[in-house]
Amino acid sequence: MRQIIFSRDFDEAVEKIGGYRVADEALEVVMDGLMLNPLWVPEIRNDWVSFRYVVTKDIGTAPSLLFVFRVLSDKDVELTHVEIFEAD
Numbered sequence: 580m581r582q583i584i585f586s587r588d589f590d591e592a593v594e595k596i597g598g599y600r601v602a603d604e605a606l607e608v609v610m611d612g613l614m615l616n617p618l619w620v621p622e623i624r625n626d627w628v629s630f631r632y633v634v635t636k637d638i639g640t641a642p643s644l645l646f647v648f649r650v651l652s653d654k655d656v657e658l659t660h661v662e663i664f665e666a667d
Contacts, residue, residue: 581617582655583610589658596644596663605635605644606661613648613656622650634664 593602612619612633620631632647647660 584657592661604639605641
């Protein structure tokens with residue numbers, strides 16, 4: 580079974596946007612998708628970084644959020660960052 584791991588950086592980023600009460604509704608939707616198949620999200624990769632990201636729309640009381648994650652070698656997923664997404 581796949582695990583979703585919250586990195587320390589992710590927890591700190593959640594606190595900066597107002598805590599899990601702000602992120603929970605969007606996070607639930609993101610985690611459902613990541614549990615099914617995190618590899619459907621294209622990977623951004625170069626010599627220095629490797630990551631994937633998803634952007635949610637406003638969900639309930641949660642604003643649009645950008646979630647950054649990586650798929651670990653054993654197919655577990657590590658959430659590494661979140662921020663409020665404001666389209667230009």
